[in-house]
Amino acid sequence: MILEDKLGPDADSFYTALMDTHAGLTEAESHALNARLVLIFANQIGDLETLENLLATARQNTPS
């Protein structure tokens, strides 16, 4: 699965907001936040087939 850009001109704003959400957390707290984010985003996507594709895509891209 190739993921095209959907954020358009908001890409930088999103990335900044994501970093701001992590600001001031310990590393462990940030990992926990990331886990919550994945679950929240998954619920928001709400479609199992899409989610399974996204999970596989992320897994395939594991840095060697």
Added chain:
Amino acid sequence: MAYDYAPFPYTPPAGLTRPEPRHPVVIVGAGPIGLAMAIDLAQRGTASVVLDDNNVVSIGSRAICWAKRSLEIFDRLGIGKQMLAKGVTWKVGRNFHGENQVYAFDLLPEPGHKYPAFINLQQYYVEQYLAERAQDFPDLIDLRFLNKVTGHIDHGDHVTLDITTPDGDYTLEADYYLACDGAGSATRKRMNLPFNGQTFEEHFLIVDVEMETSPFGNHDTPERWFWFNPPFHNGQSALLHKQPDNIYRIDLQLGPDTDPKEEATEAKVIPRIKAIVGDTPFRLDWMSVYKFRCAKLDRFVHNRVIFVGDSAHVVSPFGARGGNGGVQDVDNLGWKLAAVLQGKAGKPLLESYNIERVHGSAENILNSSRATNFMTPKSPIEALFRDQVLHLAADHPFARKLINSGRLSQPCNLSASALQTPGAAPIPPGTPLIDAPLYDTQGPTWLLTAAHGGFTLITASALHLPDIAGIARIGINQSADYPCYRSEGGHIETRYGTDKIYLLRPDGHVCAVFDTADPIAITAARDRALGAML
């Protein structure tokens, strides 16, 4: 060959022996912004005195990347062609992660513009060209080197300045004091104005090297190359640019915990450059270690004292928004200050400079600080996200858009400003004019060249433009009793449409659009752009 820093002549100013009459404008600082300001005002018939504590151009190249919009403004000021001829033209940026390219962008993919997306040209050349151009206005620009401003007082309706020269001290009076005295502005400090923003902890080594063989290898078109985790440098990032005279700009990110003095020595720098260029011979032209800051004043206009350029705002250089932002300040202020001094507009028009350029510099700071933050992760989590973005970018277009090595300077959009009359068109009010090729009986030319400097009506429709005092007219594919041009290649029709009339401000921003040639509506829009509704 190293640049020849010939000193500008100093002549003892008249004020040392007898009081000078009050000047309409005194400009403090003859950097690129102060010099451009003086030329813009002179072209509008407004005289100024320019004071600088130094007598040479900027030492070391500093600014190198000049954006299309700045070149268009410099074209109006009379040095655009010279800059283009000397500069290195480029438009493509490539981002690498380690050895591999992950993303490339083209900043001007379409033809039909007089100026390219960017040129690289050392700041000292730009200052030299501006200083030479200033000599064309002996009656309107009084350039005084080795004149250091040590104090000033705003008396409400004028400003007095204390000045020190090699021959002693004197004072001047001015209607307006333009603080173009750079990032360390003593004017700002004297006035105790807060200059708030973000300082980045990272150190960056910036080096200009001269070499015959291009470090871009056999890639013969100049581009901007940026590396995350470069293979040749044990640090987070590196940037490479080509300048004229076989000089290359190399920026290396050094991390927060380095000794800037020690890093700026040949002993430290030469091995770092050799790691990039190998055994190819080179000459170190200039080097410096920086920590960057993004900060600005809350207001640029303080009654009779107006801040322009780095004195008003500074940014980290990734995005080239420092000097380019300052040039847009000049473009915005020149016509307004001239109009106020000549009685064509009231003082509130100057407040619109404040609003429009505070907006512009906030945009520049936002983009510059985001890029610098991406390049300098502040925590392991930020580093993790950054690395995974770079990793995903190899396969996924969405991740490429998140890579931020600098969002390069763009013209500022002023659609929210009260000077513009709201309206809809292919180029909506607030946008700076978009260039297009034209020709007339003299041969090929450009919309940019045809539309310089004043309020101007443009149309590529069949509508006949009305004759209104103080407004120039340009007809495209028409024959009428005002200057008319033929379109070349259909670009202007595509960009402007064929059913609208555009009114340009003197700085080339569209301030109103019309479907009919109604002189009352056009006059009202012009008056509004001159501050009638402020």
